[in-house]
Amino acid sequence: MTTLFWMDFSDDSYNRTTLWRMLVFFILYVSCYKLLRKKLKESPEYCCRLVTFAHGLIASTVSCCYIMLPALGYYKVDSIPSPFILSHSMGFFMFDLFWCFAHGETWVMYFHHILTVTGLFYYLFKLEKQYFIVYAIGLTEFTNPLLQTRWFLKHYDMRDTWTFKIVEYLFFISFYAIRLIVLSYYSYEGWFNESLGFTTDDLIFTTLGALTGYALAYQMASYIVYQVKKTRKEEQEEQKLKEQ
Template identity: 35%
Template sequence: MRHDLSVPNLLKLTSFVLWNWLYFFTVEYAPDKSPEWCCRVITFLHGSVATAVGLTQCQFRNLAPWHFSRKLSACQYFLMVWSWGYFAFDLLWCLVYWTESVVMLLHHITALVAITRYMQKDCAGCTYSCTLVLLEITNPVLQTRWFLKHEGYGNTTFYFIVEVLYLSMFLVLRGILGTYLMYYVFNTGYFDWEEKVLSLTFYVVSLAFVYDIAGYIRYKYRNEISEFREFYYATQIYTESEEFRRRALTHSEILNTM
């Protein structure tokens, strides 16, 4: 039986080969760098291009419901092919080096399944572009944070600004905006059941990341959080609220015992 390679599969395969070539090109011209460093260069490239192109395709400045029913454009299709090859490459890299969590692997697998299905739909270009931007817009900031720390700038003010920017963006975009978008997807008639399931899957994965980041914030900035609480409770002593007085005194006693 003869099996012909379809055009979409050929494009995805070409994209996958291209991303692997870019990775090995980086490895060859940066032999003193680790495999993770080279992979993060590729990740930074994908996140930057995906965000820039995605923003032009999701009509974020004038997003209207009818945009979700527009025909898939050539640029949106190219964006799908571009990202499919990257996620396939990154999934393979993670499986080879096994440096990422199960949540990250699930994220990549879900992305590959979603892109494959979106490529088969006639009117999913705007939906995909908006989803890609939401998922990738924080990635360049994340990679910048990693490179700064890796190169020894982890204790600088600039690193702190980049980290706070990344953490804030992630929590707001994935946590708050993502929740609103899930409500929008499930309460409008512009999305079929499959798009709703894919959106829900991405949302659950995002919540897992949000939970991890919240734990990271509580761990790394516990001293700053404690100082803020102490300052907040102390300022309430001069109010007439007995509840604030009690909480301030109790918190002060706890700090004195530590």
């Protein structure tokens, strides 16, 4: 048996299929990005966010469907096509990581993407607890389409519309509910619920994932505070001009 970092590489057929899937999805997302850049004549960030929106919508929908269907009795949890779902997200995050390196991002996003790619690769070849990662993808990617929609509304100067306000409130509420409450509960269960059978490496990835989620939440909170202060300052300046 051939192993590397607790991962079993003895199943050559599975390994080849998984690697091909990852490569195909990576090429697919790169091709979509290149096509959008060519056809739309928009900025790299605009096109990348369109691709990210598509992945978030597909990944969250498919993952949530496969999470709910076993609960409804359609099939057992163990039969979830986890490798296909994880390979799909792996292909996207490989593309997004390369894009971040090419165009620049914050250290939190670099760490988030590197951890995601490492975790997906690890569990794809570990062949254990893959459905837990499917759950995580279904939850965390749920907020992504809202985030991208919010950005596009800002891009088209629709900040003052009700649509933007609704999307913004939905995004922040779901983002903090998932990143802080759900992921904290997930980490707690991993550490203290022995029936889940989390190993040391499972706990490492779970803890790092939760800490990254907290860092993203802090970064988002800093942005909110900045925007509130900016808005108040603008309102005060407008009030002073009116008084003059």
